[in-house]
Amino acid sequence: MLHITMIGCGAIGVGVLELLEKDPQLCVDYVIASEGSEALVRQRLASFKQPPQVLTALPADARPDLLVECAGHRAIEEHVLPALERGIACLIVSVGALSEVGLVERLEAAAERGHTRIELLPGAIGGIDALSAAKVGGLDSVNYTGRKPARAWKNTPGEQACDLDSITEATVIFQGSAREAARLYPKNANVAATLSLAGIGLDRTQVTLIADPHSDENVHHFEARGAFGGFELSLRGKPLLANPKTSALTVYSVVRALGNHAHAISI
């Protein structure tokens, strides 16, 4: 059995825990919540048969097989870097955080010192295997468009780009590099950052973000060209009820990755 610690227990975390209840090879022993939210998280987990222990930091003597981050950018600094130093392998879902200058290098250095590894999860997007394989032969361009329901852009700079409550047609709210997208839209730019890290980097990956009042889906579309040829992928993700910014596929991506660590065959 694989012993897991989960950082964050919001829309993704709860969805993952629900699915993991069915897998006897995976056990989440600890959930690390942010300071002051422990009671709320325990309440969220009240209906679970064997709820994990809710803490605000990993105990000094805990040695989980894996730590999975489902929390947000701050949690990378707070929990992932120290865990790597302690030799704990980490899976990261808030990949957009890695657009902060120097963070990739710090994660690499911490993992090397701890003799362990970091895995960046594909989350809401697919085709990362093909894109990073294509990179080996050389990529010329990667263009990404993220289209979400207007409400998914609430509390983002999208509110300054248009009136999200009254637009009647799909409206471009951002065009630029993936680096700029990740800076301005940290909670919505994980896909752009993931594509960049697998492909041609944050400065050369071109991003368009669209608020669509007629859509109920988070649509991720990208086109890649290079020595391998070309491919494009369109993924129409259903948002999670608990958080419309997040696609349900992200939950399944975490469950798949954890299963791949525990099961005899990984795919």
Ligand SMILES: NC(=O)C1=CN([C@@H]2O[C@H](COP(=O)(O)OP(=O)(O)OC[C@H]3O[C@@H](n4cnc5c(N)ncnc54)[C@H](O)[C@@H]3O)[C@@H](O)[C@H]2O)C=CC1
């Ligand atoms: N790679 C991808 O494709 C995707 C990545 N994400 C990222 O996943 C993260 C979580 O998403 P959701 O579950 O939808 O968000 P959410 O807001 O529903 O839940 C996040 C939970 O983490 C907790 N949290 C925040 N900072 C923390 C910290 N430092 N330590 C412990 N707990 C902390 C919050 O209190 C909250 O309960 C977000 O950062 C989001 O950007 C989301 C969707 C797709």
Ligand SMILES: O=C([O-])CC(=O)C(=O)O
């Ligand atoms: O669709 C999602 O779940 C999240 C998303 O767009 C992103 O963070 O890039």
